[in-house]
Structures are given as structure tokens and as C-alpha cells.
Amino acid sequence: MRGRATRVLDASAIAAIVSATGVDRMYELAVERLTAVLTEHAAGTVDLRERDGFVLESPHRGLLEWMPAVRHGSSVSLKAVGYNPHNPAKYALPTILSSISLFDAATGHLRTVMDGTFATALRTGSASAIATRLLASPDARVLGLVGCGAQAVTQLHALARTIDVREVLVSDIDPEAERSFARRARDAGRLVRVASLEEVEERADVLCTATSVGVGEGPVIDGGRLKPGIHINCVGSDMPGKYELPLSTLRGSVVCPDHPAQAMREGECRQLAAEEIGPSLSDLLLAPERAKPLRSVPTVYDSTGLALQDLAMAELFSELSQTLGVGDDVTIESSAGDPRDPYAFLETAA
């Protein structure tokens, strides 16, 4: 028996894939793959577990979570995500560190280990784009962004491929994040203007909240000035007890979660009773006629992030890495010699 290779896709390999493919094309592919995997879920060919994890209190308060999903007959993905808000200041590391392992469903072999950062940003933005296409008015022109971090950039880029964005109004409690946003938005930066939170709320046709608001410090908008046809993508859910939207806004909107059970544990839906929650994104993709009448009323996409979305992204990057010949192969799993001899690998290695 010979060991099988595991392809390692580090940040530079991901960069090579994205550069060779083009950022625009990556968003297109992501929307295609996510649409497919979310509709396949109903057919039972893919499955997932809700996110689970450990709350870490020591040495700092943080989270370490895992997100498993399966495409039967093909692959199993397991994303690990660390959420540690102290990282930038204390360790010169990003708040979120993430990796995805992709296994062969036929053999259990670890096929790919990849950085999960960009894949997560891409799928979160693309999922919002799918929700926005279904739930926002086709006449939407003004995009509001509350929170100007990395997620706001990918929300903007994904949504600009979905609606005809003419103006982007941004607000953040950190003036430096506001100031640097247009630059980070690349080409779309010409549409960006820093605005007061009031103006963002009043003028946005589509709003995205993607903040690091602390537990007990939300909501991040007032909600009283929103347009009657507003669509909100609420993507900031990450820590237990964190909310971005006021209850009144949720109660006055049709709230569509990515995954009802997970959103009731982690998302804005925690503020609602089960009967107050609307159709899921998968429901709407399977019955788009249910979405159409919602385009003229307030809607919220409660985005908690699904393991299924990570599966689709891991498959996409893994396929692109094969096509493009990108990444390094290592042999991690022991498969040396006699499977009945637990020490066979000692001799093979020596």
C-alpha cells in the first residue's frame, strides 16, 4: 500500500487560484456552486451538521468551531474556525483563522487541507448575493454598509454583481475603517461615500450589517428610518449573545435564515419565536415564486454561515487546484505495509 497525497492549499495557493481564475469569475462560480448545494440539500444528496464548538475562556474569550458537511458519493468537508477578537492586538494574527479539510467519501482519505479565510469570505458574500437577488427590489440602487471590515468588501463585490449599485453609503464606529474602505473596495470604491448611520439607514435600498459589535452592545442600527422595501443582509453573527438588528426591525420584516435551526441558536433569529421566522434561503431557491412578493416588503437574510457552503467552496478550490496544478502535495496518513501490523510504518519509514 502506498500513501495517498493530501494537497495543501495555503494562502499563496489560494491566491494563485483566484488570480488565474479572476475575482469576478470566482464570485460567479461561488454563486453557481452555492445555489446548487442549497437546492440539493432538499434532495438529500448533501447533508450538514450545525456548527458546534468550544467557548474558550482561557487565556482569552474566544471560540473554536467545526462545521461538517457531506456530498454523498463524493466528499466530506470539515471546516475549523477560530474566532479570537484579541488576536490582532495580542498576537499580530487575524481575528478569524480558518482551515478546511476535504475528505474522499469513498475512502475517508484526506484529499485537501486549505486555508479557509478567502473561501469563507467568498461564500458569505455570495450567499448574501443570492438572498438579495431573491428578496431585494430589482430597482435597488443604494447599498448601505454598516461595518467596514473585510466582510463589507466581499458583501459589496458580491452584491454589485446582483443589483445595479449606483451608490454605496458606509458607516463604521472606527473612522479609520470608514476612511480606508473605498480603497479596499477597489474598482467599486468610486461609488463609496462615508455617511452618518442615520443617512445609511434612511437611503439604503439594500443594507448589510457586518460588525464586530460586542455582546450586549447591539443592535447596530436604529431601524426606525428604514425604507419600506428594504432588504437587509445580516452577516455579523459569530459570538453567543451578539445581535445586530433591533427586535422591532426583525418583527417588521420577513426574516429568511440560511438554516432555521442554526439561526435560532446563533443568528438574529434567536430574538424570534419559531413561528415568526420566514422561509429559508433553500426554501426560496426551491420555490422562487414565494420570494417575488417579498421584494416590496422589508426582508432580512439572517446569515449564520453553513457547513454546506464551505463544502461547496472546498470542492471548488480543490477542483481548480487540480486543473491549474496549484498547491503542494504531502502524504499525511499512514498507509504503509501490513494493515494488521501497527508498527509496519516504522520499518517503511526507516
Add this chain to the structure above:
Amino acid sequence: MRGRATRVLDASAIAAIVSATGVDRMYELAVERLTAVLTEHAAGTVDLRERDGFVLESPHRGLLEWMPAVRHGSSVSLKAVGYNPHNPAKYALPTILSSISLFDAATGHLRTVMDGTFATALRTGSASAIATRLLASPDARVLGLVGCGAQAVTQLHALARTIDVREVLVSDIDPEAERSFARRARDAGRLVRVASLEEVEERADVLCTATSVGVGEGPVIDGGRLKPGIHINCVGSDMPGKYELPLSTLRGSVVCPDHPAQAMREGECRQLAAEEIGPSLSDLLLAPERAKPLRSVPTVYDSTGLALQDLAMAELFSELSQTLGVGDDVTIESSAGDPRDPYAFLETAA
């Protein structure tokens, strides 16, 4: 920000660690670490989730499982295990493929990715040794092994460090596995004799069942001929619906699981009601006076395998790899440039 290294410990790195440390010393270290982590569980400094996974029906029937554990303030481990009995015949791969990811609890950084095969064998054998020290008669001399695969070898080696083994009687439905066992047992092979299942049951002071019996095809022993002070380590639990011991043997024994809830889902304990289950291995380690009177009555250690044990092994191998300078470092997680810029890594990589 600079990306942090992830140490990759493939089978040859594990071999280098085991060779440099010595197999005997590895068992000693494993018993020490497992004893520590199992007793720490009661203090709340370590925690685990029960094993969960996907049952795969396509293209073949198999399992892909994950096992998370945490040492608060230190590390989080996530073992992935594939169990695919068709692997040897169809793919020239072992039935079990396994890898362990070890994360820094302070930052969420993926510190180590390692082959999990030998670590799993080592911890399973060592956990049986701990149970045997607590529950078997100190006069035990005859070890019986039902099932002569890789697990039987590590059970033998771990137990030979715990009890004064004078004779090893082995039985397997596959004559080739029986014949080759003495060779695979290395030095302990001189004690090994192939025997009928009847003789193994009648003469064993300590018995280990580690079989690949099919679902619905168990139990693997009759149970009617066992000695009155028998201690059985039952380690074959892996597939739903698989049993190794007859109900009468379980009912006539004090059954000590590694983890009561998991054993009631996956182990021999599925055959029992909650009130029929005895103290766990952790309970016995914390109160060894409860174990002493059990040494003269029939006892069963129901071994399902704990994520906590994998955490202890991942920590051990990770530490040894640092001390010995073994393994290759790769940088998997993106941490390039501006954390507010989702494309910063594109420029850093280019």
C-alpha cells in the same frame, strides 16, 4: 502580520518520533498522559464532544467521523476518522484512515496536522492497560485475544506492561491472521499460541475482543466458559449495530465504559439500560477504591475511544516533534496584510 507555521507530522515523522523515543517509552508516556487527561476531565480543565459523523452509503458503506476535545488555556484537537471496510480490497488503502488537527486555544491557529493511525492504536491499547490495571486480578497470567488484527498487537503490548503475561492465546476467523500474529507481536510473539475460541474463553484471565465482526453477526464469544474473575477489554466498537459480547456476559459483569453517553450510543453498552452500567474509567481513576473489589468479579471495559484521548496523544506527539525537531512546517492559514482587506493575500502572494 506573518503567517504562522503548521507542523505536518506524516507517517514517517511519527515513525521518527517513535523510533527516537522507543516503543516501550511511548506506551509509558501514553498511559501517563491518558491517566492525567481522564482525571482532569472531572476538574473541568479539559472537555470533549462525543464522536459524531456521517454514515456514508455511497459509493460504499462507511463512516466519516470527527472527535473534538479541548484543554482550556492550551489546545483544541479535532480528529477525523474514516472507517471504510472496503478500502483494502477496492482501493489498496487501510480500513481506517485518520488525521488529527491540533489548534492553539489562545489564537485558533492550526499548530499541527498529524497522521492519527498510530496515535489511535497507542491510546486505545494504553486505555485498555489502564482499565486492566484497575479491574483485572493482579494474578492474571493468561491473555486471550479474539481478533488478531493491528489492535490485538497494541492491546498485547500495552497489557504486557501492566500484567505479568505468561501466555497469549489467540483466535481469529481468518487463519492467516492467526498464523502471522506471533511475528507481528515482535518480542511478545514467544508467548503467543493459536488456540480454539473455546480454549481462549476458558483459559483467559484477561480477554480482549478486537474484531471486524459484521453488523448483526456478533457476538464473537459464547461467554459461557469464562473464568469467574475475567476482565474483558472490548475494543471493536466502530459501526452502528456491531456487537462483540453476548448480553448474558454483559449482564453478568460490571461494565465500565470509557464514556457512558458515548458507549450507550456506540459501544456494548447499547445492549444495556443505564442502570446496568457501572462506573466509568474516569470514575475508577478518581476513586480507585471502587475498582479493587471488582478485581475478583467479571468486568468489561467498554472502549469506544474518546476525543480526550486523542487530544492527549496529539499534545504528546506535537511536543515530541518540537523537542526532536521532527516534521515539516507549512503555512496554511492566511494572515497576510490588512485584516480588513479580503484580497490582501492576493498581493502578498504575488
